[in-house]
Amino acid sequence: MTFNKELHEYVNSIIDKKQVDVKGKDNVFYSRLMSNIDTIDHLYREIYGHGQFADEKYNELIVTLIEAHQKRENDLRDRDEEKIEKGNWFLSNEITGMSLYVDRFCENLKSLPEKLTYFENLGVNFLHLMPIFESPAGESDGGYAVSNFRKIDSRFGNIEDLISLRKRMQKKDMYLMIDIVLNHTSHHHEWAQKAKSGEKKYQDYYYMYDDRWIPNQYDDKMPDIFPESSPGNFTYIEDCNKWVMTVFHNYQWDLNYRNPDVFCEMLENILFYANIGVDILRIDAPAFIWKETGTTCQNLPQAHTLLRLIKQCVLVSAPGMALLGEAIVAPKDIMKYFGTGAFTAKECDVAYNATHMALQWDMLASGDTKVMLAAQHEILQKPYGTTWINYTRCHDDIGLGYDDYMIEQAGRNPYEHRKFLKDYYAGAIWNSPAKGALFSSNPKTGDARISGSLASLCGLEKALDEKNEYQVDLSIKKILLMQAHSFFLGGIPIIFYGDEVGYTNDYSYLNDEGKSYDNRWMHRPIIDWEKNKKITDPHSIESIIFNATKKLISIRKQHFLVGDHKNLTWLTPHNHQIAGYLRTYDDKKLYCLFNFSNQSAYLTWYAFKEHGSFKPKLYDYWKEKEYTIGLDNDYLIIEPYGFHLLEPRD
Numbered sequence: 001m002t003f004n005k006e007l008h009e010y011v012n013s014i015i016d017k018k019q020v021d022v023k024g025k026d027n028v029f030y031s032r033l034m035s036n037i038d039t040i041d042h043l044y045r046e047i048y049g050h051g052q053f054a055d056e057k058y059n060e061l062i063v064t065l066i067e068a069h070q071k072r073e074n075d076l077r078d079r080d081e082e083k084i085e086k087g088n089w090f091l092s093n094e095i096t097g098m099s100l101y102v103d104r105f106c107e108n109l110k111s112l113p114e115k116l117t118y119f120e121n122l123g124v125n126f127l128h129l130m131p132i133f134e135s136p137a138g139e140s141d142g143g144y145a146v147s148n149f150r151k152i153d154s155r156f157g158n159i160e161d162l163i164s165l166r167k168r169m170q171k172k173d174m175y176l177m178i179d180i181v182l183n184h185t186s187h188h189h190e191w192a193q194k195a196k197s198g199e200k201k202y203q204d205y206y207y208m209y210d211d212r213w214i215p216n217q218y219d220d221k222m223p224d225i226f227p228e229s230s231p232g233n234f235t236y237i238e239d240c241n242k243w244v245m246t247v248f249h250n251y252q253w254d255l256n257y258r259n260p261d262v263f264c265e266m267l268e269n270i271l272f273y274a275n276i277g278v279d280i281l282r283i284d285a286p287a288f289i290w291k292e293t294g295t296t297c298q299n300l301p302q303a304h305t306l307l308r309l310i311k312q313c314v315l316v317s318a319p320g321m322a323l324l325g326e327a328i329v330a331p332k333d334i335m336k337y338f339g340t341g342a343f344t345a346k347e348c349d350v351a352y353n354a355t356h357m358a359l360q361w362d363m364l365a366s367g368d369t370k371v372m373l374a375a376q377h378e379i380l381q382k383p384y385g386t387t388w389i390n391y392t393r394c395h396d397d398i399g400l401g402y403d404d405y406m407i408e409q410a411g412r413n414p415y416e417h418r419k420f421l422k423d424y425y426a427g428a429i430w431n432s433p434a435k436g437a438l439f440s441s442n443p444k445t446g447d448a449r450i451s452g453s454l455a456s457l458c459g460l461e462k463a464l465d466e467k468n469e470y471q472v473d474l475s476i477k478k479i480l481l482m483q484a485h486s487f488f489l490g491g492i493p494i495i496f497y498g499d500e501v502g503y504t505n506d507y508s509y510l511n512d513e514g515k516s517y518d519n520r521w522m523h524r525p526i527i528d529w530e531k532n533k534k535i536t537d538p539h540s541i542e543s544i545i546f547n548a549t550k551k552l553i554s555i556r557k558q559h560f561l562v563g564d565h566k567n568l569t570w571l572t573p574h575n576h577q578i579a580g581y582l583r584t585y586d587d588k589k590l591y592c593l594f595n596f597s598n599q600s601a602y603l604t605w606y607a608f609k610e611h612g613s614f615k616p617k618l619y620d621y622w623k624e625k626e627y628t629i630g631l632d633n634d635y636l637i638i639e640p641y642g643f644h645l646l647e648p649r650d
Contacts, residue, residue: 097126123553370410388491433459
């Protein structure tokens, strides 16, 4: 950005008033602020117009950055410097995560430090704690309807418990991720309560209207997110005789980022989380944070401008904290959340690889990799310096949002193919081993998403019900195939809690009035620690899955080339049952091969000769076995749902 002398003088005047030690302990911060202020100004003005520097909100923004730095503890400042020295620390092959609900995993934050040895045993050193801030019982949307951004929900403990956990984790060189819900608040939030009571200032924090005239213009193009449980995008509020935008549920009021007060308030919350010691801040639903009539109100350019502005502010006050944009959108749209043009790799540092997650389930059901391969040219566009969260399951449903042309390139009809996948995982096909359920079915469009745990969708629940030992073994192979395939792609692999020991669907949610309407709770289990203790019994299912997962994590940590260095090449599909990719770094190679079919798959040895010079032998880190590369008309035979992790050797 062009140097603006007037702007720099203005910022220096605030620096003087806030007693920033620019020549001493605050020198590095001061350098960051002055290096980034022109960009911050440009982005802020792009959204909020070209007013005077000295306007109240602009002053508040600069003060927020300064005060966040001044409140940042020395150990966090030291950690910032360590991460800066590493450069893009989140690209490392040494990071493996787990996502969990604190209360369902171990009751509360005070109990969680006792489980750190469990994570260490598995090899997990990164925890994503699902929403833990105050949220009304019965109207929480799993914690994503926040009534207080600064107060831990009493079910989990308090802020001191969270900070204590973070410090324990930091001593063990572990990382922490938590959520911030930027798009909306609970209608119990203080701002919403004041809006209900008639305070105009806080009504302007939301999209509130006296009649249906403007809401109807929005609704004309906006899709329903939850057509079954919460149709429409506006809710009538009798207390104040107004309509408020509620894109998700009627108890979640959408924030209006056209109002700079909203941005400044939420930036303070972001930097508050940074000063708790969060390593990655997961921004929930960023695709929705800007609204325009005549559009779907998703993925709009202004949403990206806001995210870039947030990123620049975080770089100044808490440079060690990375940002994850939870945008579960089409492949061509997800790339934009990493930044484009001059802001490439300068928006969100991390995003969910949701497309590839869904494509794994496509491969498992169809036994064919064609659709998955058709999507890779889009996914591989991710810029260097950013990374994916790779996963097989998370707290959410499985959407089938990849593009129709990807299915058509595989020679299939998109409607029929998606119908097959939904029927397969809902167990509506006679020979399907899966026990899942359809979520958010839309009778108008036929769209639906899929709920169910990794183990149940892989057939373990049905196999146990039927006491079919062969199918039990096969389902375990599928579980490990799915995890291994996501672990070695590059990025941060995240295990959803319970999957490491094969938890099947938990139907207890049906007895809870606040959860029974949402079948995603079937794959959000309550952990039975007696069950988890079975990891010490080598003959138990829990032990087999846990120790195999542990081995995969260990193999991953041994290989620097598995980090996200933009060094993945998909192998020529000599056999469409096999998903194969090559990871390379300098002269090192690792072939990762996965058979998604229920039949043995044959791969010509020529596949190992297509990428430059080759060595005569291959060592398999998974099977701990060496192979000799044969003639081109001979084959490596991969068992049903088997996989290999092969390093060339002399």
